[in-house]
Structures are given as C-alpha cells and as structure tokens.
Amino acid sequence: MKLRILTAIFLFPLAWTEPVFAETSPGQHFDSLTAQNSIILAQNPSITLGEAADLVSEWLDAKSRIFAPPFDRRTLEQFTTGELYQDTLKSIDFLIENDGYYEYGVQKVETVERFAAAGNKATIEVKVTEDTTFYQNGEVKDSNFNTQKVRYKLEYRDGIWKIANFQVLN
Template sequence: MKATLLALTLILSLSMGQIVQAKTLTENEISGLQDSPTVTEIAQNTASITIGQAADLVTQWLNAKSRIFASPFDREIVLNLTTGKLCADTLKAIDFLIQNNSHYEYGVQKVESIEQFAASGNKATIQVKVTEDTTLYSNGKVSESSFNTKTVRYNLENWDGIWKIANSQVLN
C-alpha cells in the first residue's frame, strides 16, 4: 500500500516566544498522533482564555489580596496568580510592608463590570471597573483608607498552561 505523505504543523509555545516546527508524516504516523500526549498538551497550552476565565482570574487576585498584603503575607499565592512585573512588584511590596510593620485590610472587593477584553495566543488584556475598600495599617494604626471604584487594565499571560496576571494599570 502506497503511503500518502501529509504535512502537519505543530505549534509549540516556549517561554517568551513561539517556534513553529513543521514535520512531514505518513498516514500511519498521523493516525497514531490522536492519542499522543504531546499533541494533547500542545492543544491545552495554546488554548485561548475566555472573557469569563479572565474575569475569574481578576476576582481570584482581588480575593487573595487580603492574604497577600497581611500576615502571614502569602507569597505562594502571589506565585500562583501572577508573573512578570506584577509578581516582582508584589513581592517587593510584601517586603516593604513587613519591614515597616504594616499591612492592608480589605472590605468590599468586586469586579463591577468588564469594559474591554481581547485575547490572542498566550496573551490577553481585560479592562474592568473594580470597587475596593482598602485600609493600610502602620504600627497598628490606620495610616490610609480608601473606598472607590476605578478602571483597571490587567495584562494576562499563559505560562505552561496556566493563565496569570503579568501587569496591571489603574486608568483613573
């Protein structure tokens, strides 16, 4: 039986960039691919995020802030939810709070509405209106307090199949 050659392009995501690798396979090789864990993993890792999943990630971040910015200052959750600039800045903020005998307490934290959303490949951006009730304590006393609704843009990135917040920017 004459084997027909077919072209199959697999897209592999690696760290910061993407590499496209092409391989010509025979029909027999292709029929065995459907059960391949590599193909399944690639499909899962390149899946785009939905608007609902992006909003859920922002909500998880908001809910985690009370555990991140107050004792015991949970760094593990920072690493699970963030990457890049937001991760580095948050870890520095924790160190600053500890060194200055300070912490935050939160009341209402809520995504009020989703203003904009876009996703492409392993990156996405969601712009939301967020209401937060925040109080900063220094040496056991209220240092600063605010209750407001603001528009925040969150940049999201997919790392090893996990969506994380890479950066955020308050727009007003």
C-alpha cells in the same frame, strides 16, 4: 482488515481553523487520544472573557492573604508573573520592614469594559470596586473605598494564565 477511525479536532484560538488529525484503531482506548489533545491545547493556550474576569476576581480575593501576615508568597506566585510579581515582592518586603499590612472589605469586578486575547497574552479592562485599609504599627494610616477602571495584562506562564501587570485608568 483493520478499520481506522479518523478524528478531526479544530483549535479555535488560531487565526484560522486548523484541523489536527489523530488516528485510532477500533477498540483503542481514547485516553491516549485525550492526552494528545491536552498536549496540543497546552501549546496553544486560549482564555475566554469569563475565565479572564474570574482570574481578576480570584486575584482580588487573594490580595488579603498576600498583603497581610503571613504574606503568602505562594498565592502571589500562583496569580502573578513578570513585573507584577517582582513589584509585589518588593511591596511585601516594605510592609514587613515597616510593620504594615492591608485589610480588604468589598472587592468586586463590577463590569467588564473590554477584552482581547491572542496567543499567550490577553488584556481585560474592568471596573473594580475595592474597600482597602492600610495599617502601620497597628494604626489605620489610610482607608479607601472606590470604583476604578483597571486594565490587566495577562500572560500564559507555567501552564496557567497569570496577571503580568495592571494599570489604573481613571
């Protein structure tokens, strides 16, 4: 007689709790069950407020590599998708053609104002402090230090969460 163990997994990103059942036999290694769970979770992405805020912070840190030589397009692809990705590629081309680049000082998420997530999309509003300096032909052309409220639209693409767009609100 074979004894069967029934495992229930609850996926919380759904609007209701939906049990997913997987059967295992005694002695069966749980790696295959874990692999099944990973596949199920990858199809139902979720993001927490902390993960969304971390993504924005990492994006802020990455900007110094994206908007200055050597203009790291791989990092851009890692953090962005859709409209933001396309617009930033155009900005990089403009900077290269016009011998320009940005330097960043302080870059910090001060507070999270709002957060919502559903399915493969999320929105986070944060107050961001940034110290930016724009150089062209080796000379300072503009410099700013300010704190602004920014709304970031996030999307789950290529198996990870990325920033699809942003809007400065004040």
